[in-house]
Amino acid sequence: MQTQIVNADFKESIKLAADVIRSGGLVAFPTETVYGLGADATNKAAVAKIFAAKHRPAFDPLIVHLANTKMLPSVVSTIPEAAQSLIDVFWPGPLTLVLRKAKEIPDIVTAGLHTVAVRMPQNESALALIKEAGGPIAAPSANSFGYPSPTRVEHVIEDLGGKIDLILDGGVTQVGVESTVLDLTCAPPSILRPGGVSRESLARILGKVSVSSAEEGEILKSPGQMKQHYAPRAKVLLFGGKRREKVIKTMQKKIAELQKGNRIGIMVPEEELAHFTDTDGIVLGLGSFATMEQVARELFATMRALDNRGVNYIFALAPPKEGIGLAVFDRLFKASGSQLIEVD
Ligand code: TXA
Ligand code: MG
Numbered sequence: 001m002q003t004q005i006v007n008a009d010f011k012e013s014i015k016l017a018a019d020v021i022r023s024g025g026l027v028a029f030p031t032e033t034v035y036g037l038g039a040d041a042t043n044k045a046a047v048a049k050i051f052a053a054k055h056r057p058a059f060d061p062l063i064v065h066l067a068n069t070k071m072l073p074s075v076v077s078t079i080p081e082a083a084q085s086l087i088d089v090f091w092p093g094p095l096t097l098v099l100r101k102a103k104e105i106p107d108i109v110t111a112g113l114h115t116v117a118v119r120m121p122q123n124e125s126a127l128a129l130i131k132e133a134g135g136p137i138a139a140p141s142a143n144s145f146g147y148p149s150p151t152r153v154e155h156v157i158e159d160l161g162g163k164i165d166l167i168l169d170g171g172v173t174q175v176g177v178e179s180t181v182l183d184l185t186c187a188p189p190s191i192l193r194p195g196g197v198s199r200e201s202l203a204r205i206l207g208k209v210s211v212s213s214a215e216e217g218e219i220l221k222s223p224g225q226m227k228q229h230y231a232p233r234a235k236v237l238l239f240g241g242k243r244r245e246k247v248i249k250t251m252q253k254k255i256a257e258l259q260k261g262n263r264i265g266i267m268v269p270e271e272e273l274a275h276f277t278d279t280d281g282i283v284l285g286l287g288s289f290a291t292m293e294q295v296a297r298e299l300f301a302t303m304r305a306l307d308n309r310g311v312n313y314i315f316a317l318a319p320p321k322e323g324i325g326l327a328v329f330d331r332l333f334k335a336s337g338s339q340l341i342e343v344d
Pocket of ligand 1: 193
């Protein structure tokens with residue numbers, strides 16, 4: 001299949017993409033978080049193509065994307081009060097709500113669950129596409145299953161070129177990590193995946209909110225959450241601990257140990273760059289932990305860049321689990337196969 005790539009800024013591109021969606025095809029499109037791979041959420045055959053193109057297992061449900069809240073009743077059966085309050089504050093934006101599903105949504109979208117994940121992205125092209133297509137679009141991230149999510153059009157081409165109909169090129173995505181997935185069918189509401197909207201800002205609206213991911217022990221308890229995900233081909237070694245100096249020393253020691261016969265990649269915030277040199281490996285800065293939004297924006301692209309340079313180990317430093325740092329930690333932790341190297 002020939003994959004057509006068009007500029008998302010043009011009206012004609014949106015029209016073309018909406019035609020593809022309406023006729024049951026696949027379109028990769030930008031959102032504020034990462035690129036999504038979209039199909040008509042009410043068309044079973046089209047949604048099946050998403051799973052095939054990504055090599056995604058059928059048990060992993062998709063997020064349904066809306067252009068406005070008028071579309072919500074065709075996706076969910078009830079809108080609890082808490083959902084409405086969150087929608088008022090965070091939509092459009094990187095918050096996905098898990099609610100009871102409406103019957104219009106086929107089982108393939110939700111992997112047979114009675115719940116559905118739904119969000120309204122904060123990206124003009126995405127909203128225009130959904131509006132023009134005339135209904136909700138089911139879309140996972142537009143990467144091969146398990147690989148880091150795409151934040152640039154090149155990443156989509158790398159993973160899905162030749163396998164999908166169209167890519168809307170909307171440049172680099174703003175947030176860089178995926179949306180926060182919040183389950184509102186339990187009490188207290190539970191964060192299934194930390195993301196672009198922080199736990200702290202959700203707690204401000206909801207009061208109590210639990211996190212069923214990112215806290216190391218917890219991940220293993222919740223079924224459906226994979227121990228390894230968002231992972232580059234290289235083995236990710238994630239280091240953390242309270243005393244930064246000691247953590248860095250441990251990283252340096254491990255690098256020296258692995259140097260022989262390996263190609264090492266190092267991915268650290270700018271403030272730690274001085275501790276590593278070209279003789280250690282390929283060293284890439286990742287923004288500053290003081291501006292974690294920037295780290296989030298660069299995270300997946302940096303993992304892919306190191307992979308493309310043929311490293312077989314990636315050394316990374318765990319960020320503090322505050323604000324969007326929790327999402328960055330979660331992605332690094334999953335990329336490491338859920339193995340944090342704690343230095344104390
Ligand atoms: O930012 C994002 O969320 C991006 C953009 C494209 O919107 N999408 C995205 O989709 O990251 P995906 O498929 O890569 O991740 C969706 C997550 C998965 O972890 C999936 O298991 C979970 O949402 N999910 C979907 N439906 C669910 C449901 N009914 N109950 C619980 N978890 C659900
Ligand atoms: Mg994904």
